[in-house]
Amino acid sequence: MTAAPLVRLAGVDKRFGAVRALAGVDLSVDTGACLGLVGHNGAGKSTLMAILAGVLAADHGEMHVAGQDVTHGHAVTQAHRLGLRCVFQELSLCPNLTVAENTRVLHRALDGWGWRRRAAALIRDRLDTIFPGHGIDPDDVTGDLSIGRRQMVEIARAFTVTDTPVRLVILDEPTSSLDAVVAGHLLAFVRRFVADGGSVILISHLLGEVLDTADRIVVMRDGRVVADRLATAFDRGRLVEAMGSVADDDVDGAAAAAAATPATGDRSMGGTPVVRAHPAGAGIGGLTLEAWQGEIVGLAGLGGHGQTAMLVRLFEAARHPGVVNAGAMVRLPAAFVAGDRQSDGVFPLWSIARNISIRSLSQLLWRGLIVRRAETELAETWRTRIGIRTPSVDHPILSLSGGNQQKALFARALASDAGVLLMDDPMRGVDVGTKQEVYGMLRAEAAKGRTIIWYTTEMDELKHCDHVYVFRAGAIVADLTRAAMTEDAVLHASFEARAA
Amino acid sequence: MSALARLAPPRLLRALLPAVSLAAILAAIFWLQPRTASYFGLNLLLNLSIPIALATIAQMFILCVNDLDLSIGGYVSLTACITATWLNDTPALGVLALLLCVVAYAAMGALIHLRQLPSIVVTLGMSFVWLGLAVLLLPTPGGQAPDWLRALMTLKPPYVPFPIVAAVVFALVVHVGLMRSAYGVVLRGAGGNPRAVERAGWSLLHVKLTLYALAGLFGVLAGMALVGLTTSADANIALRYTLLSIAGVILGGGEFVGGRVSPIGAVMGAMTLTLAGSFLSFLRLNPDWQIGAQGAILILVLALRALINRAERRAP
Secondary structure: OOOOOOOOEEEEEEEEEEEEEEEEHHHEEOOOOEEEEEEEOOOOHHHHHHHOOOOOOOEEEEEEEEOOOOOOOOHHHHHHHOEEEEEEEOOOOOOOOOOHHHHHHHHHHOOOOOOHHHHHHHHHHHHHHHHHOOOOOOOOEEOOOOHHHHHHHHHHHHHHHHHHHOEEEEOOOOOOOOHHHHHHHHHHHHHHHHHOOOOEEEOOOOHHHHHHHHOOOEEEEEEEEEEEEEHHHHHHHHHHHOOOOOOOOOOOHHHHHHHHHOOOOOOOHOOOOOOEEHHHHOOOOOOOEEEEEOOOEEOOOOOOOOOOHHHHHOOOOOOOOOEOOOOEEEEEOOOOOOOOHHHHHHOOEEHHHHHHHHHHHHEEOOEEEEEEHHHHHHHHHHHHHHHOOOOOOEEEEHHHHHHHHHHHHHHHHHHHOEEEEEHHHHHOOOOOOHHHHHHHHHHHHHHHOOOEEEEEEOOOHHHOEHHHHHHHOOOOEEEOOOOOOHHHHHHHHHHOOOOO | HHHHHOOOOHHHHHHHHHHHHHHHHHHHHHHHHHHHHHHHHHHHHHHHHHHHHHHHHHHHHHHOOOOOOOOHHHHHHHHHHHHHHHHHHHHHHHHHHHHHHHHHHHHHHHHHHOOOHHHHHHHHHHHHHHHHHHHHHHHEOOOOOOOHHHHHHHHOOOOOHHHHHHHHHHHHHHHHHHHHHHHHHHHHHHHOOHHHHHHOOOHHHHHHHHHHHHHHHHHHHHHHHHHHHHEEEOOOOOOOOHHHHHHHHHHOOOOOOOOOOHHHHHHHHHHHHHHHHHHHHHHOHHHHHHHHHHHHHHHHHHHHHHHHHHHHHOOO
């Protein structure tokens, strides 16, 4: 491992609008080594890998691959020619093609007579080597395969060789859909591949996997590399510690303020919860989500582990208040605050007023028609109450900044008759000032007796919650009270090692 | 699970549905009018399905990348008018004009891709352009088919009627090109998961240019075949091809999204639709009912497919 590094990145910067996804990252990958890369959601791992694979271009920084300077004009084809392969987190197979045809899509060299036979032989050989007993035929249509098998195909495809060698394979959450036995096969293969002089970057939320497989581990947080050591220098505890925040910054004030306003309907007083639901994917085991009136309940854990699905189920259940529907019961009407504003939130062609009033139209009716004046009044009220910065509520919603659009979505929910607010990570891409205003508003609403269920990927926001449920793989794995809620506790619950 | 899916009958049933529909309607016609079950009868029955099948293949190339072509009817009308006038009178000018039509189609594909425009809007707009050009070229029905084209379309090969030979040849050529060739895989992959194809280093612009140019080419062939059969042209001659071609692709097992198309199925779908018209004439139904009855046949087949799909979802 003393040879020159295969890949060397220095000072790589990447911005998406106002968000700095990468802030001067240095990274090197040695020939014949497996590098583990860990970090919480949004730490910048996937962005960094996309830059390495040529899918995104870095704003600043240098990049060398196999001794060549590829800082400028690095693109997918060049990355492929240099032997960089990437298994992206979201599946990048064409579901309408067969396994062999998907192999062809990756390789220009599979052309001319008999390409079909060669492609089939190529992918079959790799599948046999990596996943013995895989049960996949190269002529299977990819869309018909189970998600686990699709992932196996995608991984095997990354290791196929035609005219260019494979030097470095980036595996981004490769085992997320594989069972323990198959994942074991993959990790064993990674060790063999590395022993033969290849390099691998392994990104995984399963820390045990990374600790066992990687030679060196890099920890990222907030777009920076915060630790870079030999794997033997880490253990689970130290990894989690490195991923978490070092200093508790100024959120303590806000949290203290939140603690000062106790929930109106205290759990200890008994009674019935307003919301009660068992995660659908959890089977019989696992914990049940409960929320009382006036509580702010946080849903934590890594992204895509069942939090949004839970919110959607609660929303469905709230159509029939008080009725148990598929294991979920909500006693009051609910309103949903979407996090993905553009696709689930705003009506882009409508005015601000209409965007606010859509959830409350039944209150604005007169003989079946909407009373314009009442609609404008409602919108005006909320504009002043939560400070949407606009000269007039009749302006189009897209004239607002992202944070103010989100405020309008909050206004939509708050203006309604809903007793339960379901929030799907609503602060994505919202600036700090707006966030503080909204936090205050939420506390006030909770104090008035509304129940808030809040999925957030930001640790700081969990400090505003009375209760936090941590999700993993579709189930609730921890139920933390405000007193027990620490970043460490949430991280530990989110990153449980695969059961040995 | 994959072994089960492979053995499960729904998948096979769905693949066979276009062939079964075609056989069913053909059998019904033979039963109603036994004299059609002859060389001459089949020739008459299937003659007009050749241009429709070609237009359906053109439409299939567009559906392959999740777009929809609402201009194919107007386009086939225009190419038919060019064939009946310029190609007959001044062949060089005719060939040049038809080539330009193909180039224009490819340019339309590039525009749709580069500006990320909805294909429905662009092609709907272009359909009026094609139609306007056709009217300018041939204000009143007329023109004449070139003799060689007339001779080709009335060819009498031994044993098998010409329309069947033509249908088999076109279906097989396109099947090999799109379903079996190495670049055909990339073209279909771009309909299934464009991002994946782009990340593998392929140009989506190139893909769209190719598919739209192919659609333009088959549109030209459809116009020529139509004039070869009817011997003269008219600016409105093929307007109904737009909906017929979409119906043909869907009837042939294609889907509106996801790059799931089948050239052999599309040709069979086009033939089924043509035969449906004849079938209704043999029933002595009022011609006014024909369009509606064709729709009913389409609904019947699609309902069958929906049933098969539902069975397939329940299977695993």
